[in-house]
Amino acid sequence: MGVIDKTVTLFRPVGQKEMELIRKSGYTSFPPRLPFQPIFYPVLSEEYAVQIARDWNTKDAASGYIGYVTTFRVRANFLSLYPVQTVGSSKHQEYWIPAEKLAEFNQNIIGLIEVIGKFRAS
Template sequence: MELFRPVGEKELVLIKQAGWRSFPPRLPEQPIFYPVLNARYAGEIAGRWNTKDANSGFKGYVTRFAVEDEYISRFEPHQVGASYHMEYWIPAEELAEFNRHIVGEIEVIQTFE
């Protein structure tokens, strides 16, 4: 399954350091990892939120990546706003396992400043 993740500058640096193969561990105040199901929603988050956040370096990026279908089917998608605001809720303690099921590389498909 193709998924998307809006990230800021700091998170993107960590993804690059991991060889474009995994997302960094969540911070203690971040109990859930939220990959989203479409680029439109990811772009809204990256453009509207990351660009206004000092912790994101006032930059937003939309990443695209694939996850094994069998693995992601363990999780239910959640609608959190408009009909296309769909995301998965991956518990932070399961992120390392999630990363093992990424197929190929994580790529940047949009940049917002």
């Protein structure tokens, strides 16, 4: 990584199907959004990602009733194009990346996407 490649560490809660697609990419990219998903929203804190994975993904059939927490680093200069969005309390901060910019987002990931948590329905 060069001196100019400053990065921001982000988190993303994902369900089972999305996790399988991340694995297939070699942990290098997030899959394209589905037609009803106009934005990709990585979050700024592990706490917020855990909350979504644990409290939402585990109750969602589309997520396979499993929530994974991933972490990864993205070039700061790419993220500077997008304002941080606060959705709820100050703990709930995320970036809203338009679906059509996800390939470019993936190209700006430095290193691999890591799984740091897994939650199942109780």
